[in-house]
Amino acid sequence: MNFIRSVRISPFSLIRVERRLPFPGEVLVRTGESVEPQQTIAVAEQRGWVCLEVAKELGVKEEELERFLKKKPGEKIEAGEELASRKGFLPFTYVSYASPVSGRVAAIGMGMVILETISGNIELKAGLKGTVSEIIPYYGAIIESKGALVEGAWSNNKEREGIVKVATDKDKALTPEALQTAAKGFVLICGTIQDEGTLSKAAALQIGGIVAGSLKATLRDQALSMPYPIILTEGFGETPMNSAAFELFRTAEGYEVTLLASPPSIVISVAEDLLAPGVTRRETSSKVKVSRGHYKGLVGEPLEKEQRELLLESGYITPAMLVRLENGVEVRVPIANLEAIES
Template identity: 35%
Template sequence: MSGLVAASYILPLTLIRRERAFPVQGRVLVRQGETVNPQTVVAEADLAPEHVLLNVAAALGVPPQKAASLLQCQEGERLTEGDVIAETPSKLFRKTFRSPASGTVVMLQGGKVLLRKEKDATPLRAVYPGTVVDIVEDRGVVIENTGALVQAAWGNGRSTYGVLRVVADSADAPLTSDRLDVSLRGSILVAGRCTEEEVFALASEISLRGLVLGSIPSRLAGIARKTPFPVLLTEGFGNLPMNAAAFELLGTSDGREASLNAQPYNFHRGTRPEVFLPLPASGQLIPPMPRELAPDDMVRVVSAPHRGEIGYVVRVLSEPHKFPNGIRAAAAVIRFAEEKQAIIPVANLQIIR
């Protein structure tokens, strides 16, 4: 088995390139080379179009072919509610067919008109400040920037940008509702873990902008999903502290601005939720790439035992290792704090730096 290992990066300074694009065709609103801030709308699209099929022929009481000749609109034309779509020529018994809604004529066929109703387009914000280095045709952009990056395990699908406020003295400190007050309004909170349901309700009340935690119990997953601001978990579900590397980076970033993209982990695309803190950098940086595990790599363990612990690779075993429960897998010897060592399956490791 090739020793290529999954990666979830925690990097104090790196180069990122992030695609911000719709899955459907829309309109790109920025140009290549343009500098964008997190609030910049880079593209817009109609994600849930609504159409209405107007049977003009039936409404006017004429054959379809005749109706086609009476149409006063063209494909692509914008109509407002009440605009005339077709009219019979008779002066005495003139019949007029008007548009029931504002929208765009998308198709004319056999005396019928297909109208796409006018709706506010869904905006796509940049979320990441930086430079547009590429345009994804009709869908979005690729943004590039330098800064610190903390990739995580779970996100509730929302995104924001704001100032980080660290409300935990340690990676293990629980976030309780008594730590929340109005002075935190509009900030992105960083804390170790949270087991209280009330925290989410209170955080919504004081209009928190985001929440970065080590873990929450899975029974709170539904609440976190419905929370109106982004929630991101560095470790996942359970009662685990934030891993030391992430806390070291985020814990010392109080007052710094950060992009919080809590997109859910996508197994097929391999994308992860993350916190990005823009920083100026000099010199050439390249985005991190996955590679084979090697001695001295800093890794995080993603499964018990040692789940959430940070360690360093001592050596990668040349043969699959048989674990006490019968699992046989490619493995590595990992050194944790206080020189404690353990053999961990490669599948349970993530390179973080």
């Protein structure tokens, strides 16, 4: 197939996911090690700093401060422990300076001491069950796994695991009423989300996450603020979920699933082909998905290998492909508005 954007909707494939800390830390796993989704694979210290004007407090010159310090750079100090002192000619002129916080002496200069405090750790989880295939020094690792995979178009940057539960048909909106039966921890599959009540009720029910075809565009900010992950397979608007992804989720009902934020993807833990157990998949799919325009979200098969130029109503003349859509319609679609489905 000619070069077009592609999206993976695969019942069984090799999955490689890069997991990375926002800043350098310590990687806790080794290449070849097996990991679980909730396993911490790297950790970084969240540091804070406290700057102390010690020279001023002691009444000494800035350049002389180091003479009066009890700690050197790199040394630890407890809150209340003496950091510096100055003896006078008489005993009652002894001036002591105690550290107000616990930490480590990070820097000394300009008459000041900077203490580094550790306020907590940032833990990086593996995110999915698999094997560490590559270490990213100081930052994380690449995790390899096998399973079913659906790549989404957008996520609200949250991640979690849950059990797949199909909540609506592929073209139906998830409503607050439909959520009555939803159980805590489930990942709900639905056609679209069109009202804010659905999002807030799902939060109240502590669901595991939502995978929808699309979301009403003006609900984006609310979706970003939800505590659970949301992944859209098509994007924004009222587009139903594409049938290739929906069928995969329907087959996977009851399976454990992981929702990953970036790139948005849904990994279903299976040991063999979800749609054809026991079969080794040989052929690559030649299916495509329409990503813009009247037929958005529909899956089809290209009928010609060669692309032809097409004049659109908008005036663009663009390479296009003749596609037979799942509803039987044969239509020429600009390749810029198509995504190849990689299985």
